[in-house]
Amino acid sequence: MDSTERPRGPRLEWTVVASDIGPLFLAATEEGLVRVEFHAEPDRPDLADPLVSRLGADARRPDPGREDLLAEPIRQLTAYFAGSLRRFELPLDWRLSAGFNRLVLRELASSVPYGSVVGYGELAARVGQPGAAQAVGAAMGSNPLPVVVPCHRVVENDGGIGGFGGGVETKRALLALEGVLPQPLF
Numbered sequence: 001m002d003s004t005e006r007p008r009g010p011r012l013e014w015t016v017v018a019s020d021i022g023p024l025f026l027a028a029t030e031e032g033l034v035r036v037e038f039h040a041e042p043d044r045p046d047l048a049d050p051l052v053s054r055l056g057a058d059a060r061r062p063d064p065g066r067e068d069l070l071a072e073p074i075r076q077l078t079a080y081f082a083g084s085l086r087r088f089e090l091p092l093d094w095r096l097s098a099g100f101n102r103l104v105l106r107e108l109a110s111s112v113p114y115g116s117v118v119g120y121g122e123l124a125a126r127v128g129q130p131g132a133a134q135a136v137g138a139a140m141g142s143n144p145l146p147v148v149v150p151c152h153r154v155v156e157n158d159g160g161i162g163g164f165g166g167g168v169e170t171k172r173a174l175l176a177l178e179g180v181l182p183q184p185l186f
Helices: 047-056 071-081 099-111 118-126 133-142 170-177
Strands: 009-015 023-029 034-039 059-060
Touching: 009 047, 023 071, 034 047, 099 118, 099 133, 118 133, 118 170
Parallel strands: 009 059
Antiparallel strands: 009 023, 023 034
């Protein structure tokens, strides 16, 4: 960009990081972490394009280790997967979530700690909508910040594991990491 050009929107930094559950796409704005996505393809240069379009952002992918907006999210995710972080303390950019979904996700992030689970129906009741268990499931499926906003901690009221955008095996791995389920034998 030359000195006469101005960024067309908010600054967006993105990268792909390795994790115990596979590569994660991470994106942050100056407001905070805005997106976490499972099963990212690290060599795709267009990974951020849908996010750039949606936010009207000026995006860049820094070289590994030279992240600015993503340095702290990467540090905390690394500590989480190492078992030394139990609560994320990150600014979050909530603009990819709205209405009921945002209400549910914020409640989840603030009230369901590491190593515990909550049922879809119970979470619905916590936000004042006791009959909205299915809508809570939809909110979990729309979560733009999985792992950090721990939708893996939401399970079926009858004790079943429930679905998960990253796949049921990923959900099992996260719950095992947190001690809710036993570690897989292999």
